[in-house]
Amino acid sequence: MFNSRIKKYSFILLINILSFSQLFSQEIKKGEVYSYARKIVDTMASESMHGRGYVNDGDKIAANYILTEFQKFGLRSFSQNYYQKFSFPINTLPGKMEVQIGNQKLIPGKNFIVGSLASENFKIKKRIHYRNKIKHDTSLNFDDFFICDTIGDESYPIRSTDNAVKFSALIVDKLTFSIHGTKENNGIHLLIKRNSIIGFPRKIKLNIESKFIPKYESQNVIGYIPGSTYPDSFIVYSAHYDHLGQMGKNVYFPGANDNASGCA
Template sequence: MYNYARQIVDTLASESMHGRGYVNGGDSIAANYLRSEFNKFGLKSFTGDYYQRFSFPVNTFPGRMSLNVDGKELAPGKDYIAFHWNPTASGKYATVLADDKLVQNKRKFKKFRRQNFSNKIIIVNDTGKQTTELYDLLGNSLNAKAIISLQNKLTWSVAQKQNDRSLFEVVRTSIHDPKEISFDVEAEILPAHKTQNVIGYVQGSEYPDSFIVYTAHYDHLGQMGDKTYFPGANDNASGCAMLLNLAKYYSSPEHHPNYSIVFIAFCGEEVGLLGSNYYCEHPFFPMKNIRFLLNMDIMGTGEEGITVVNGTLFKKEFDKLKEINTQNNYIKDVKIRGKAANSDHYFFSEKGVRACFMYTMGGIKAYHDIYDRAETLPLNEFENLFKLITDFGDYLQH
């Protein structure tokens, strides 16, 4: 169980998957791996090849990616990120600094804003005191060639559109009183990137038309330039590892279910829950036939237990899950949370499906950065989580 989970996380978070995003078709390489595992377990398919195809526009960074400060090349992902909506742009420019001190001096700040920035890069140093004014500056950027925003932690994302100006987030300690900055970024909008959800099922022996659904998104953020990829081990290779372990378990004859069980690996979650939204608009069987849906996203730690989103909406199921955990002492805590549009359960529960989302808490803090790696993901509570989920699954099957 653990070894299989480890193998899945290692594979999905490896460089060959390109961060399971849109450069080099990383998402489709991952989807193909997942369906070959589904096929190994003999899961049935609604479509013949496990794929539900759809497409969407997405901004990508397939090539050049550099940021150079006073002659020193910064490391992409480690020292900086090119903001996810950046366009293709390059050049070498002098810098001007906008910080809390400047904003506090009303007269100086007014004068500052009247400057011509068309050949400048503005460094925005927000230490938390004048956030509104500095964010204002980030927003309209005063015709500067680029904005550099200093940060304590880098958190990347995915955009579907490009902005007309460039923004870089740079780690505060990686840059010291810069005078001149050059950058070179190649960005490409893919107007209708073709991708797919991967969906398989085990037919229930007693109630084949009633479904318990397990879901996890397999996409991540992809590549930022031709040398840097975001592995997404915890987010969400770990959830895929749980999904595949459940598929393996329920496809074996001794665990054959009464109700049908569907396993869905969604794409496009990081772009805005696109895969699950598409499925909800194009379901393979009536949504009302879903008895319960459990979405799993970020399953790699658990020192502090788990949180269950929508637990307040589906209190009976939540209480059962908590009771099973308390009786068996599986994990430290099962915390309740209300509604949140933060993963793939969301559009299901909006359509009236009983759906919860489970994520682990505690341990390593890597999130949407280059440090979310397989090598450092502990999977320390993974076996206990698996037992908790399958015990809860037994309850749902009766």
């Protein structure tokens, strides 16, 4: 459930800009390659890119930045603007991101992340059950909220085998976020970082907004330099430039090593 397929959108360079920049540009001189690479990473991981995801057109802003760099170095395009358009379904989290357990308000991105959810406006109040493992028990009300401590085994499924649990959270040592291209059939499922909850509060309040986009349009960015000695052969370099984007209005994931460093 939490390991939904992450779609990555690669751009292709038919020559490595940094390694061979002296062949086609005087803008980056010897000894300046590192500083240029750092500039690329800093820009791609900056707040202005919105995490290079699908809220506030973060991926499109990043693509336009890459396009500008391609033009600066004189790369040729297979199309009019270096873009290869395509679309895919995506579930985004652009709005409210409020989780309160007892009197404790959790911070998105620091204390919790959203694993998956069904409704675009998810606002509930539930009673909490704490479990090490969730098993089918006819005495339990599966319409309540279940918090399951993985105790070092984060692969354990949060829901029971008959998928009865609709509202749940895993207590984990490390928050790992992934992009979802589908909506849950029902309920909501969170990941909560260990030690974020003090004690065992019995009430949870959620107010989370998501927006499912069945055909989100994105783009690969493709540029090339024609060869002189072997013009009919290609060396292909690629990296995905998108990242996780935003979770709510105030939290974004910079992605300096996924894959801004690869782009640089």
